[in-house]
Amino acid sequence: MNWARPCTVFWFPERxxxxxxxxxxxxxxxYNRVPTIDQCYTDDPVCFFEANExxxxxxxxxxxxxxxxxxxxxxxxxxxxxxxxxxCVELQKISEDAETNFFIKYGDLSAYANVKDCxxxxxxxxxxxxxxxxxxxxxxxxx
Amino acid sequence: MTVLSVLxxxxxxxxxxxxxxxQQVAKMSDHRAMNIIPSRFQWNKFKDMLHLYFVGAxxxxxxxxxxxxxxxxxxxxxxxxxxxVPREDEYYKSPITRFLVRNFTRNxxxxxxxxxQYIWETEHKRQLRLIEKRVKKLMAERGDYKAWYYTPHxxxxxxxxxxxxxxxxxxxxxxx
Numbered sequence: 001m002n003w004a005r006p007c008t009v010f011w012f013p014e015r016x017x018x019x020x021x022x023x024x025x026x027x028x029x030x031y032n033r034v035p036t037i038d039q040c041y042t043d044d045p046v047c048f049f050e051a052n053e054x055x056x057x058x059x060x061x062x063x064x065x066x067x068x069x070x071x072x073x074x075x076x077x078x079x080x081x082x083x084x085x086x087x088c089v090e091l092q093k094i095s096e097d098a099e100t101n102f103f104i105k106y107g108d109l110s111a112y113a114n115v116k117d118c119x120x121x122x123x124x125x126x127x128x129x130x131x132x133x134x135x136x137x138x139x140x141x142x143x
Numbered sequence: 144m145t146v147l148s149v150l151x152x153x154x155x156x157x158x159x160x161x162x163x164x165x166q167q168v169a170k171m172s173d174h175r176a177m178n179i180i181p182s183r184f185q186w187n188k189f190k191d192m193l194h195l196y197f198v199g200a201x202x203x204x205x206x207x208x209x210x211x212x213x214x215x216x217x218x219x220x221x222x223x224x225x226x227x228v229p230r231e232d233e234y235y236k237s238p239i240t241r242f243l244v245r246n247f248t249r250n251x252x253x254x255x256x257x258x259x260q261y262i263w264e265t266e267h268k269r270q271l272r273l274i275e276k277r278v279k280k281l282m283a284e285r286g287d288y289k290a291w292y293y294t295p296h297x298x299x300x301x302x303x304x305x306x307x308x309x310x311x312x313x314x315x316x317x318x319x
Contacts, residue, residue: 017213017216018216020214021213021214021215021216022215022216023218023219024218024219025218025219025220025221025233026218026219026220026221026233026234026235026236026241027220027221027222027223027229027233027234028220028223028234029234030223045262045263045266046259046262046263046266049258049259049262050259053255
C-alpha cells in the first residue's frame with residue numbers, strides 16, 4: 001500500500017512494530033505419496049488406511065480446486081454484470097467441466113464414504129459403460 | 144370499620160416519620176441511622192462481574208495476544224529447504240499456536256504411525272484367532288486329534304469292573 005501521508009492505522013505497524021520483529025518461517029506440510037487403493041492387497045488394512053488418508057487429502061484438494069474455478073467465474077460475472085453470459089463463457093465452461101468431473105469422481109458417495117466406495121463406483125461406472133456405452137447416452141434394452 | 148380506624152391512628156407517627164424525616168425511620172437508640180433506599184444490589188453485582196471478567200480475563204488475554212503480535216509477530220510462509228525436516232511447530236503461523244503445539248500437543252506424524260501400528264497388530268491377532276477357530280472346527284468335525292474334544296480313557300480295569308457290576312445289578316432288578 002502506497003500511502004502518501006502517514007495513516008495511523010498502517011503507520012504504526014509498518015514503521016514501528018514490523019522492523020523490530022524478527023522474521024521466521026512457517027511451512028506447509030508436505031505428505032509423501034503412498035500406494036493407492038488399486039495397488040493394495042485385499043487383506044492389508046494398513047495399506048488401506050494409508051490409501052484412505054491420501055484419498056481424503058486429495059478430495060479436499062479437488063474441492064478447493066473446484067471452488068477456486070467457480071469463484072473465478074463468479075468474480076467475472078459480478079464484474080461484468082449484465083454482459084456475463086457473453087463475456088464469461090470460457091470461465092463458465094472451465095468451471096462447469098471441473099464440477100462435472102468432480103461429480104463423476106466423488107459425487108453421490110455418502111458422507112461416510114471411504115476410498116473403497118470411490119474405487120467401486122469407478123468400477124461400476126466402467127462396467128456400465130462397457131455394457132451401455134458412454135454415460136449420458138442411455139441404457140440399452142434387451143434385444 | 145373500627146379496626147381500620149384504629150390502625151389508622153396507630154400508624155400515624157410512622158407515616159409522619161416517612162414523609163418528613165427520611166433519615167431515621169427505624170426507631171433505633173444508637174446515633175447511627177439506617178438509610179432506607181432502593182436496592183443497589185444488582186448494580187453493584189453487575190459492576191463486580193464486569194470488573195472480574197475484564198480485569199481478570201479479557202484485558203490480560205488481549206494484552207498478551209497484542210504483545211506477542213507486536214514483539215514476536217506471525218511467521219512468513221516459505222518453501223521447505225532441501226533435505227530439511229521442519230519441527231512440528233514450524234507448520235503453524237501464529238506464535239501462540241506454535242507455543243501450544245511445541246509444549247502441549249501430540250505429534251501428528253507420531254499419532255498417524257501409532258494408529259497404523261495398532262491396525263497392524265489387531266489385524267495380526269485377528270488372523271491368528273481365525274486360524275484357531277478353523278482348527279477347532281475341524282477337530283470337532285473329524286475327531287482325529289487329541290487337543291480338543293478328547294476325553295482320555297484311563298484306568299481301563301476299573302471301568303471293566305464297574306461295567307460288569309452295573310450289568311449284574313441291571314439283571315437282578317425286577318422287570319419294570
